[in-house]
Amino acid sequence: MIRRHLWPAISMTIVLMIVTGLAYPLVVTGIAQLLFPRQANGSLVTRDGRAIGSRLIGQQFSESRYFHSRPSAAGSGYDPLASGGTNRGPTDRKLADTMIAGAIDSVVARDGAHRGSIPADLVTSSASGLDPDISPASAAIQVARVARARNADSATVAAILAAHVQARQLWILGEPRVNVLSLNLALDSAFAHH
């Protein structure tokens, strides 16, 4: 009985590997490259003709004239070759006492935010370590500092921010969000003279 099924088992493995492992992904790649080449190749963002990143992959920002992204556990921060979260649990000492407490301290020092009203996403690490977004609240508390660093009017910066808030999809899916890279690029082009 075993011998009878051995050849079907071997040949079926080979046939299905070719059909599902080569033909299927190659067909999908072909159609995707034809219909959606920009997305299929990484939703790249270019400036002055040079790719400076992907709209979908967050970047680390440390200068005060830029809106800052969330803390990241991907490598030394936003490293797409080391995607992932902290994987620290709810009673982890380092998460509570060092990482989140430290992030809160720096938001308070940097942006003058008030303890107790710090948006949850701004001081916690994302799951991917590559989160391209922050919440509208996390962006709003950075407006004054960004405007100061650019010698700009807070209202102008706030208006640019407001134009970059993405609503939920289909009215209810997900959360409102701000793509940090797009927002910072818009700031750079609005205040082109630094």
Add this chain to the structure above:
Amino acid sequence: MTWIGWAQILAFSIVVLLVTKPIGIYITRVYDGSLHYLGRAERVIYRVCGIDPSENQHWLDYLIAMLLFSAVSMLATYAALRAQGHLPLDPQHLPGIVDRQAFETAASFTTNTNWQSYAGETTMSYLSQMMQLAFHNFASAAVGMCVAAALVRGIANRSAGRLGNFWTDLVRGVIYIFIPGAIVLALLFVQQGVLQNLKPYLTVGTIEGAKQVLAMGPVASQEAIKQLGTNGGGFFNANAAHPFENPTPWTNFLQMVAIFIVPAGATYWFGRAVRHQKHGWALWTAMFIMFIGGAAVTYRFEAAGNPMHAAEGVDVHAASGRMAQSGGNMEGKEVRFGIAASALYATVTTDASCGAVNAMNDSFTPLGGLVPIVNMQLGELIFGGVGAGLYGMLNMVILTVFIAGLMVGRTPEYLGKKIQSRELRMVMLYVLAAPIIVLGMTAIATVLPAGLAGRGNTGPHGLSEILYAFTSTFANNGSAFAGLTSSTYFYNTTLGIAMLLGRFVLIVPVLALAGFLSERKIIGESAGSFPVDTPLFVLLLIGVILIVGALTFFPVLSLGPIVEHFLMHAGRVF
């Protein structure tokens, strides 16, 4: 919690309800052989492989064919992963994979588990991702459906132990269900931003002048079958939290629907096959009640957040408008999904034996993280894995009918067939395997230095990590409390074994049960038959599932997530 969060959960539930019947009818037609639009492709495959599609196999034949196919395909993958460095389509020149990890990964994908102790972006070549891992995503899903089809036939017919043809069931599942579904889904994903290319990784200079290497690859084609086949193995380390795997709330919603669509449809398929559609809906209802309960608990505790973080200054209250934010426990979650869509995803992925994650379950609050563990421990039958969910649930149904029969003092019967000791023995083997293997292996890992060394967290959460690992691998789920360092000899080996046991030790009694039932004559229902389409039956079924699960796992859960919940509120850290 917000009303929009609940609206997402409601919308998801409605979609699952609406797809159940059409998908169920389609699955019925796949496995009763009445679909022919790919008949030519089918016949070519049968000829190449030397298969007689008209052969009706005895359950032992069916079992051996299934085991041989799984063994051969697992060995082929082991060899291909070891030899990766010498094979093409490897633009990053990634080397072969070490023996223990190649074994574990081959076992993992063959058993529909997709537990990963490696990071895809720095370990797997495009060829390995496509030809090994995506292939297994199709094959293991189709094998699960084969076993379910065999059980469905065994219950529905009187056929002297003959359950159909494994090879035609396998091929038909792949070409009629999974390939068409995956192509549509993959293109919907790419439209939203999921990658689909074969290019080398791309180095860019960021705005602030840093260097960033963007991993590339044929992601969408893998992502689609990973959800549709309830496999769950990520192309990248961060799985479906990675923006290149799951870029928008819409792709996130599609992924959750894709995870439930086949298992939900399977309940309708079963009802139709046994000519008792209301019984199929009763199974659906029992699954749905347990699903919605789990989703509500997870959402409730993730939205409440961590009181220690709140005390340090985090605002855990959700807000809308100009100062919109998710609040709650955002550690290990993505902004675009927020709390509700992350909690829902974690529930869906562990109800079904998918194991994809869009948030890091390890960083969930204790009770938010308890739900995924319990979902898996109940046996992956809340919709469950493709095929596996249905046959897992039918085992519990037979147990329930048996208990109901004992209560009224009659020989238990199910859909017109007597349930006697032979059948019950198979059911008990199925039910007892989980506690013995999961608790046994967890216990061993907690006393061995090699087991304890893997923990990423200490205190009760460390125990939860180990328990989660053996629960997830035995249940063929594959999600993780990923703080556990599992790419070690100890964990690669023990977890690999747990997956193989969780798949094949359970399939043997299921096929035997199917064979035994197919030998029973159909006596028809009488006034004394326990009705299996009433609210009473649904409640009794849920009761049996929860009591069996609770009696087995409550002690260890109380030492892990439950005690951690109280310690978190007392402000204790480890």
